[in-house]
Amino acid sequence: MNVFLAVLWKDLVTEWRSRDRLVAMAVFALLVVVVLWLAAPPRAAGESPARLAGLLWVTTIFAAVLGLNRAFALELENEALSGLALAPADRGWIYLGKATASFLLLAVIQALAAFVFALAFDLDLRPVALPFSGVAALGGVGLCAVGTLFSAMAIRTSYREVMLPLLMLPLLVPVLLGAVRATGALLEGRGIPADALRLLVVTDGVFLIVSFLGFDSVLDE
Amino acid sequence: MSGLALRTTRLTRHFGPLVALHPLDLEVPAGEALAILGPNGAGKSTLLRLLAGLARPSGGHVEVERAGRSRVARRRHVGLVSHATFLYPALTARENLVLAGRLYGVADADRRAGELLAEEELEGVGERRAGSFSRGMAQRLALARGRVHDPSILLLDEPFTGLDPRAATRLEERLRVLRGKRTLLLVTHDLSRAAALCSRALVLLRGRAGWLAEEAMAEADRLQAAYRRALAPQEPER
Amino acid sequence: MSHSGPSSLRRATAALLAVCTAAWAYLVWNAPVDAVQGVIQKLLYVHVPCVLGAYLGFSLTAVCGGLYLWQGEERYDRLAASAAEVGVLFCTLVLISGPIWARGTWGRWWSWDLRLTLTLLLYLVYLAYLLLRSFTEGSERTARFAAVYGIVGLAVIPLNYFAVDLAGGRAIHPENLGGDSLGRGMGAPFAMGMLTAAAAFLYLLVRRVELARLRAELLRRQLAASESTPSGPSWAT
Numbered sequence: 001m002n003v004f005l006a007v008l009w010k011d012l013v014t015e016w017r018s019r020d021r022l023v024a025m026a027v028f029a030l031l032v033v034v035v036l037w038l039a040a041p042p043r044a045a046g047e048s049p050a051r052l053a054g055l056l057w058v059t060t061i062f063a064a065v066l067g068l069n070r071a072f073a074l075e076l077e078n079e080a081l082s083g084l085a086l087a088p089a090d091r092g093w094i095y096l097g098k099a100t101a102s103f104l105l106l107a108v109i110q111a112l113a114a115f116v117f118a119l120a121f122d123l124d125l126r127p128v129a130l131p132f133s134g135v136a137a138l139g140g141v142g143l144c145a146v147g148t149l150f151s152a153m154a155i156r157t158s159y160r161e162v163m164l165p166l167l168m169l170p171l172l173v174p175v176l177l178g179a180v181r182a183t184g185a186l187l188e189g190r191g192i193p194a195d196a197l198r199l200l201v202v203t204d205g206v207f208l209i210v211s212f213l214g215f216d217s218v219l220d221e
Numbered sequence: 222m223s224g225l226a227l228r229t230t231r232l233t234r235h236f237g238p239l240v241a242l243h244p245l246d247l248e249v250p251a252g253e254a255l256a257i258l259g260p261n262g263a264g265k266s267t268l269l270r271l272l273a274g275l276a277r278p279s280g281g282h283v284e285v286e287r288a289g290r291s292r293v294a295r296r297r298h299v300g301l302v303s304h305a306t307f308l309y310p311a312l313t314a315r316e317n318l319v320l321a322g323r324l325y326g327v328a329d330a331d332r333r334a335g336e337l338l339a340e341e342e343l344e345g346v347g348e349r350r351a352g353s354f355s356r357g358m359a360q361r362l363a364l365a366r367g368r369v370h371d372p373s374i375l376l377l378d379e380p381f382t383g384l385d386p387r388a389a390t391r392l393e394e395r396l397r398v399l400r401g402k403r404t405l406l407l408v409t410h411d412l413s414r415a416a417a418l419c420s421r422a423l424v425l426l427r428g429r430a431g432w433l434a435e436e437a438m439a440e441a442d443r444l445q446a447a448y449r450r451a452l453a454p455q456e457p458e459r
Numbered sequence: 460m461s462h463s464g465p466s467s468l469r470r471a472t473a474a475l476l477a478v479c480t481a482a483w484a485y486l487v488w489n490a491p492v493d494a495v496q497g498v499i500q501k502l503l504y505v506h507v508p509c510v511l512g513a514y515l516g517f518s519l520t521a522v523c524g525g526l527y528l529w530q531g532e533e534r535y536d537r538l539a540a541s542a543a544e545v546g547v548l549f550c551t552l553v554l555i556s557g558p559i560w561a562r563g564t565w566g567r568w569w570s571w572d573l574r575l576t577l578t579l580l581l582y583l584v585y586l587a588y589l590l591l592r593s594f595t596e597g598s599e600r601t602a603r604f605a606a607v608y609g610i611v612g613l614a615v616i617p618l619n620y621f622a623v624d625l626a627g628g629r630a631i632h633p634e635n636l637g638g639d640s641l642g643r644g645m646g647a648p649f650a651m652g653m654l655t656a657a658a659a660f661l662y663l664l665v666r667r668v669e670l671a672r673l674r675a676e677l678l679r680r681q682l683a684a685s686e687s688t689p690s691g692p693s694w695a696t
Contacts, residue, residue: 079306088296146611156600158596220275
């Protein structure tokens with residue numbers, strides 16, 4: 001537990017001092033929203049909310065991949081990752097620390113993206129702010145859970161930045177479909193469908209558990 | 222383990238078909254300073270990283286006093302100081318030590334960090350970012366980091382690399398002080414320091430180990446000669 | 460280990476495959492032509508068995524990966540890698556035969572129905588797995604990473620099922636081939652097809668594992684030959 005908090009603290013402090021990940025993710029998310037708005041401009045009333053939910057989540061995934069790519073980049077300097085690996089504790093806690101840090105950063109970006117999205121596509125998210133945040137969080141957990149594991153792998157491969165989305169995207173379908181379905185329902189003024197919620201929760205659980213256990217092998221030399 | 226700090230039983234490591242370390246049986250008595258010598262690529266770092274618990278052996282076991290064969294428990298009693306410092310450049314020296322302390326579950330990490338900064342004469346720069354440190358200072362901080370949990374076994378992988386003569390002498394002095402109560406395993410290319418600090422020397426060549434005569438450790442010249450003999454190509458028929 | 464000819468396992472699986480294929484071909488040839496779909500329906504005798512190979516392949520990859528992580532024995536990794544390569548071959552056949560059949564019956568090359576989408580997703584995971592293997596540096600690290608990825612990939616298959624179902628993927632795919640939904644005389648070729656697919660999988664797996672073993676042996680010998688002196692230091696004591 002100590003290890004978890006220590007790693008989380010370290011990642012957040014480091015990020016706060018340079019803010020480069022946050023800024024990169026924010027700018028990128030903004031750019032994606034603008035591009036989407038230009039490429040698929042909102043039609044007059046009658047725009048399908050489900051389609052907008054899809055665009056929002058695509059934006060989120062892109063930003064998440066960018067951020068997760070950088071999650072372990074700083075660990076390569078001075079072989080700091082080996083320093084972490086030396087800790088006499090279950091390495092899963094290191095994983096959780098890093099995943100949580102990524103999750104918090106992503107949450108900030110998700111809020112920003114939602115705000116800009118609402119502006120660009122003329123949505124009013126205020127009435128559904130709370131459940132929307134819940135869905136956003138569940139989706140974020142799924143992204144960061146599996147993304148952190150694969151980010152640690154990707155830094156040891158030949159095409160680092162390309163490797164992460166390659167590994168992540170085929171596995172993100174449950175998260176994406178569940179989140180889009182839930183978000184779409186919220187935008188249409190309905191409640192979150194129970195099956196979408198269940199899918200998200202189960203997927204997140206599976207990803208967290210498998211990644212927690214698998215991280216030990218990934219950190220080995 | 223009766224007076225032994227560390228024991229390996231047929232410790233092996235291969236990477237696919239490449240055997241980095243052939244089965245090694247090693248016993249290191251508590252309090253000994255052991256030098257590990259050999260050319261580059263001989264398997265010295267591999268051995269140290271196996272002992273530190275960073276890698277899983279392909280075969281055999283490592284046992285450490287008070288930790289048995291458990292890899293996780295072993296990491297509590299072993300400290301590794303490598304030529305890479307494991308430091309985070311964006312964090313201050315103190316923060317790096319506090320982080321390390323928390324990772325090792327040290328009781329009062331802040332106080333321990335303060336102690337270590339004093340011991341390594343880094344109090345003045347405790348609040349400076351580690352990224353701004355010179356090589357010598359970074360290595361001192363790395364040594365402090367490796368000792369944060371007061372391990373009984375200290376593994377040093379070419380710690381003298383890149384140090385100017387003054388810094389190197391200082392490190393040698395520090396190791397001399399640390400040596401008595403702890404077991405030291407020192408990988409180095411610097412034979413004079415090996416002779417000065419260590420009582421035995423193990424030579425690794427292409428993953429195979431052999432001992433040098435203990436008398437050779439008395440003096441740098443003798444060690445140099447013994448080492449050269451050990452590396453000389455063998456006659457085909459033996 | 461030196462071979463003077465194919466191993467006995469290879470011969471046995473080859474023989475099994477030959478027998479199964481012959482029986483299967485005979486049964487397919489003589490199977491009645493479907494009243495509604497016409498001759499194209501016979502493509503299903505290839506398509507469905509290949510699905511078995513595709514899913515069997517990945518399951519084996521994941522399980523062997525798990526065994527490798529647990530036991531650390533290289534042969535599990537070789538098996539995992541081989542199963543992935545054989546499995547992806549079957550998966551490719553599914554994704555080729557499926558649309559051809561669909562075009563011939565429903566008139567469309569593709570539809571995002573549950574099973575087809577699921578298999579496409581499996582295919583993507585396969586490809587990611589194989590890319591991870593080729594781009595990771597170090598054979599031991601490759602084995603470890605691939606094993607972890609394989610396990611996550613396997614866990615995702617049931618999740619994908621529910622996900623695509625949620626998104627409305629259950630549409631046109633023919634329902635499960637229960638005894639009564641098949642016409643008379645169609646049960647036997649299907650069953651034989653499954654057996655043949657299993658036999659083909661086994662045979663290809665055996666060949667691929669042998670290749671992997673030979674490569675490892677070759678590397679071992681090359682390494683041994685490149686060392687001018689095979690022994691370690693000469694010590695004074």
